Amino acid sequence: MNPNADLLNLREKVALVTGGGMGIGEAIALRLAGAGAAVAVGDVNASAGNAVARRIVEEGGRAMFVQMDVADLAQHRSAVDAVTHGFGGLDLLVNNAGVFPFSPAVDTTPELWDRVLSINLRGAFFLTTAAARYLRSSGTGAVVNVASVDAFRPTGGHAHNDASKAALVMLTRSLAVEFAPLKIRVNAVVPGGIDTPGARSAMGGSVPLASNLAEAFLQRIPMHRMGTPDEIARVALFLATPLSAYMTGALVVVDGGYLVA
Ligand SMILES: NC(=O)c1ccc[n+]([C@@H]2O[C@H](COP(=O)([O-])OP(=O)(O)OC[C@H]3O[C@@H](n4cnc5c(N)ncnc54)[C@H](O)[C@@H]3O)[C@@H](O)[C@H]2O)c1
Secondary structure, three states: OOOOOHOOOOOEEEEEEEEOOOOOHHHHHHHHOOOEEEEEEEEEOOOHHHHHHHHHOOOOOOOEEEEEOOOOOHHHHHHHHHHHHOOOOEEEEEEOOOOOOOOOOHHHHHHHHHHHHHHHHHHHHHHHHHHHHHHHHHEEEEEEEOHHHHHHHOOOOOOOHHHHHHHHHHHHHHHHHHHHHHHHEEEEEEEEEEHHHHHHHHHHOOOHHHHHHHHHHOOOOOOOOOOOOOHHEEEEHHHHHHHHHHOOOEEEOOOOOOOOO
């Protein structure tokens, strides 16, 4: 009998992962399902989200797809209802959905600012409050926010994203304090550069600013490589399980050494 097995066991738990259709969110959905959780893959992209849910089921796990745009607060309640009706509760929420298009500050429109903030920050806050009732009755409820090293070290061309992630860091701490009496832990994983479809498109060669930044970014990573989505997912799994039972309001940086260099 493996004495560590219980610490990684999410059987009987239900998780909602936003942006679970690809990239980091997909990897987190797969890891949580691998630990036995029933996983609701929340995504605005139906084909991507359905494919991840299908894969989990084909591999013997429990999963459902929930179509949702986290920027649309009206969809939060219906998404939480769909999960709790489908799986009988909600124990784990992963606020992963995020967008990070490059735009020089002087070219950033109020519309772009609002879009980024409404997905990365406002969506995470209001979805967490919509889910809190169920997380609270779980007794071992946990929220994992996906922040970013951009909250601590700006690269340029990303002020809107950097501001949203810095605020998400403080949101993690604020809600950790407020939710501790409810037995809901709130932590954040802080990824560095991770090779995902979103990162490829944000750092794509078509925008000179972005491709120059991508090169400079890589050179500042002591481990000299981008991370994989699963390297973030393993830490999200840690923050979702009893392995981290006494952690709340914590930030776990997973960046190949980028922030200390
Ligand atoms: N990739 C990186 O280098 C990196 C670094 C630091 C932080 N992050 C953060 O990790 C998270 C995931 O990033 P990624 O690189 O996997 O992105 P990605 O673009 O590869 O995947 C994002 C997923 O979120 C979904 N999504 C986007 N907007 C949504 C919305 N409004 N509602 C619901 N779903 C939505 C997309 O459809 C997609 O499936 C983001 O919060 C991002 O800021 C990424």
